[in-house]
Amino acid sequence: xxxxxxxxxxxxxxxxxxxxxxxxxxxxxxxxxxxxxxxxxxxxxxxxxxxxxxxxxxxxxxxxxxxxxxxxxxxxxxxxxxxxxxxxxxxxxxxxxxxxxxxxxxxxxxxxxxxxxxxxxxxxxxxxxxxxxxxxxxxxxxxxxxxxxxxxxxxxxxxxxxxxxxxxxxxxxxxxxxxxxxxxxxxxxxxxxxxxxxxxxxxxxxxxxxxxxxxxxxxxxxxxxxxxxxxxxxxxxxxxxxxxxxxxxxxxxxxxxxxxxxxxxxxxxxxxxxxxxxxxxxxxxxxxxxxxxxxxxxxxxxxxxxxxxxxxxxxxxxxxxxxxxxxxxxxxxxxxxxxxxxxxxxxxx
Amino acid sequence: xxxxxxxxxxxxxxxxxxxxxxxxxxxxxxxxxxxxxxxxxxxxxxxxxxxxxxxxxxxxxxxxxxxxxxxxxxxxxxxxxxxxxxxxxxxxxxxxxxxxxxxxxxxxxxxxxxxxxxxxxxxxxxxxxxxxxxxxxxxxxxxxxxxxxxxxxxxxxxxxxxxxxxxxxxxxxxxxxxxxxxxxxxxxxxxxxxxxxxxxxxxxxxxxxxxxxxxxxxxxxxxxxxxxxxxxxxxxxxxxxxxxxxxxxxxxxxxxxxxxxxxxxxxxxxxxxxxxxxxxxxxxxxxxxxxxxxxxxxxxxxxxxxxxxxxxxxxxxxxxxxxxxxxxxxxxxxxxxxxxxxxxxxxxxxxxxxxxxxxxxxxxxxxxxxx
Numbered sequence: 069x070x071x072x073x074x075x076x077x078x079x080x081x082x083x084x085x086x087x088x089x090x091x092x093x094x095x096x097x098x099x100x101x102x103x104x105x106x107x108x109x110x111x112x113x114x115x116x117x118x119x120x121x122x123x124x125x126x127x128x129x130x131x132x133x134x135x136x137x138x139x140x141x142x143x144x145x146x147x148x149x150x151x152x153x154x155x156x157x158x159x160x161x162x163x164x165x166x167x168x169x170x171x172x173x174x175x176x177x178x179x180x181x182x183x184x185x186x187x188x189x190x191x192x193x194x195x196x197x198x199x200x201x202x203x204x205x206x207x208x209x210x211x212x213x214x215x216x217x218x219x220x221x222x223x224x225x226x227x228x229x230x231x232x233x234x235x236x237x238x239x240x241x242x243x244x245x246x247x248x249x250x251x252x253x254x255x256x257x258x259x260x261x262x263x264x265x266x267x268x269x270x271x272x273x274x275x276x277x278x279x280x281x282x283x284x285x286x287x288x289x290x291x292x293x294x295x296x297x298x299x300x301x302x303x304x305x306x307x308x309x310x311x312x313x314x315x316x317x318x319x320x321x322x323x324x325x326x327x328x329x330x331x332x333x334x335x336x337x338x339x340x341x342x343x344x345x346x347x348x349x350x351x352x353x354x355x356x357x358x359x360x361x362x363x364x365x366x367x368x369x370x371x372x373x374x375x376x377x378x379x380x381x382x383x384x385x386x387x388x389x390x391x392x393x394x395x396x397x398x399x400x401x402x403x404x405x406x407x408x409x410x411x412x413x414x415x416x417x
Numbered sequence: 418x419x420x421x422x423x424x425x426x427x428x429x430x431x432x433x434x435x436x437x438x439x440x441x442x443x444x445x446x447x448x449x450x451x452x453x454x455x456x457x458x459x460x461x462x463x464x465x466x467x468x469x470x471x472x473x474x475x476x477x478x479x480x481x482x483x484x485x486x487x488x489x490x491x492x493x494x495x496x497x498x499x500x501x502x503x504x505x506x507x508x509x510x511x512x513x514x515x516x517x518x519x520x521x522x523x524x525x526x527x528x529x530x531x532x533x534x535x536x537x538x539x540x541x542x543x544x545x546x547x548x549x550x551x552x553x554x555x556x557x558x559x560x561x562x563x564x565x566x567x568x569x570x571x572x573x574x575x576x577x578x579x580x581x582x583x584x585x586x587x588x589x590x591x592x593x594x595x596x597x598x599x600x601x602x603x604x605x606x607x608x609x610x611x612x613x614x615x616x617x618x619x620x621x622x623x624x625x626x627x628x629x630x631x632x633x634x635x636x637x638x639x640x641x642x643x644x645x646x647x648x649x650x651x652x653x654x655x656x657x658x659x660x661x662x663x664x665x666x667x668x669x670x671x672x673x674x675x676x677x678x679x680x681x682x683x684x685x686x687x688x689x690x691x692x693x694x695x696x697x698x699x700x701x702x703x704x705x706x707x708x709x710x711x712x713x714x715x716x717x718x719x720x721x722x723x724x725x726x727x728x729x730x731x732x733x734x735x736x737x738x739x740x741x742x743x744x745x746x747x748x749x750x751x752x753x754x755x756x757x758x759x760x761x762x763x764x765x766x767x768x769x770x771x772x773x774x775x776x777x778x779x780x781x782x783x784x785x786x787x788x
Contacts, residue, residue, distance in 0.1 A: 115697060224636070230640075256635070260597050260632070262600045268701050276651040281634075311680075314682055315647060317726070322755070348690075352689055359735075
């Protein structure tokens with residue numbers, strides 16, 4: 069079984085000191101800088117950690133032994149895709165942001181990839197500066213431990229925008245996937261209508277931002293300019309995907325003259341290029357369980373879903389609970405083959 | 418409007434031969450756009466102080482959110498009236514092309530002018546002017562029409578005052594917002610408007626569009642009109658989230674909200690997502706006493722245009738069962754816009770007759786209290 073979304077977190081910001089140059093060492097020691105400020109998962113919120121996932125010291129996800137116990141021993145994964153939640157994109161100082169991304173990546177190699185061969189990891193980049201991001205991808209692209217580049221769902225422009233071409237060129241040059249993950253704090257409101265009052269709204273509203281990113285990637289031609297581009301959407305549900313397919317196909321029928329590079333219905337791009345992790349799975353109550361089967365049917369493909377625990381985060385139920393009634397061959401696809409094919413992994417069970 | 422295209426003589430000839438479609442069922446159109454004919458038209462209804470402002474500065478809104486429509490006025494090619502007035506600006510032509518042609522019993526006007534703008538006093542004056550224009554030039558001459566009340570929704574008190582001024586007028590059936598407000602609609606600045614709507618027994622409509630000063634995505638500005646037009650469901654979703662999670666429906670138990678032109682296939686997954694998230698973090702929103710889906714099914718209505726087009730017709734029926742809001746779906750054409758839905762072809766042909774009748778007329782009749 070492959071767990072396609074596990075978060076390895078920094079024990080503390082100063083963990084990065086040995087990985088930074090002198091200027092930033094002084095800055096971290098003497099300035100008021102305490103991190104990216106993104107705070108995607110408020111540390112004491114119910115979503116921040118499943119039961120038992122808070123180590124004695126450091127944030128959830130920062131203790132490798134505890135993480136391995138939970139992800140491999142308790143939940144039964146044979147391989148885990150790490151997705152560090154540090155957000156360089158929330159640091160307005162672009163030099164610092166790029167160097168922090170580099171530092172986190174080197175720390176991931178030392179403290180995670182070299183400690184356990186069951187880990188694969190995601191390259192952090194300063195997404196607000198795609199040229200610097202491309203340089204970091206080129207620096208690490210041949211390292212066998214990294215399988216993708218992580219972008220927070222909230223950037224400062226939608227990811228289909230032409231400005232990201234250097235980043236996607238680098239990723240596809242090294243045959244790396246792109247992970248779009250919950251969070252980010254670019255300084256723009258998370259909704260089309262401004263800033264909501266509560267965290268629970270931000271958490272729910274992230275689903276719509278993922279939808280916007282799919283709109284952008286397809287209509288702004290990212291998959292046409294980068295045919296090898298593979299994107300996985302993580303941590304904000306997937307059952308909204310069919311409704312997005314229907315809406316975008318309809319829009320394309322009416323307005324495709326404006327975006328002539330989009331040669332196929334958007335749903336065809338989604339099925340070919342986009343995958344979604346399964347934590348969380350937003351679904352109807354047990355009395356209407358058949359409606360989840362209907363949603364799976366609408367996806368029109370058994371290749372799109374990748375099982376994930378989203379460890380250490382907690383979305384209200386065991387991450388495999390929703391799969392109990394699935395046909396065995398589909399469950400096998402979701403828990404293993406889809407991720408193995410998408411990430412080009414060989415896993416011995 | 419210097420250049421106006423009209424339907425060719427041949428098309429007009431065909432139209433006159435076709436005449437009324439003679440459908441065998443009642444029809445109510447919940448989204449018709451009446452257009453202000455010209456700047457001079459609305460100035461007639463403005464007091465001199467604001468007439469002068471309108472001439473000198475015009476309406477200053479949130480700039481930088483301009484995505485040119487694929488066609489002028491986003492209008493059907495055949496909706497440009499022979500009179501030279503803009504699409505939706507000629508009552509007689511609208512009567513002929515829409516109301517008579519299809520046999521609509523009632524139509525709800527949603528005028529897309531006058532509610533926004535950054536100068537709130539001006540927005541209030543403009544809203545009043547638009548409403549007076551609607552009474553004089555639309556509601557009084559055409560008894561089949563009802564209208565949405567235009568209010569300066571970014572100022573709760575000024576907007577509530579306009580609701581109280583005209584809320585009893587039988588022609589006005591709801592207060593109109595746009596989907597892209599400056600703050601999420603559950604925020605307290607808007608509460609006086611909901612209080613006034615409930616006091617006057619009218620609904621609150623949220624229509625596609627607007628410019629509240631923020632990008633339409635939570636990740637900045639897209640590049641193309643198709644993303645702006647097709648991205649509107651992503652603007653509606655946080656509005657529903659905000660209205661529910663701020664406890665709006667607990668505070669205003671009589672509040673009825675209509676989502677207009679925002680689609681609805683996203684509602685079931687959003688309800689599932691809201692219910693799960695509320696279960697997990699309800700201590701953050703103690704005003705929310707029940708699962709969000711219960712508030713949605715009770716308090717939220719949605720119009721059907723642009724209708725959802727799943728890959729297979731049976732998916733449409735399944736979608737409606739997932740929503741479980743059969744008595745809250747209301748047909749709309751969006752006349753005179755290019756993505757018009759026709760009552761004869763918007764829904765799968767094998768739709769249950771009672772359900773079709775509810776969607777085409779019954780639900781709107783109940784919600785808006787139409788005779």
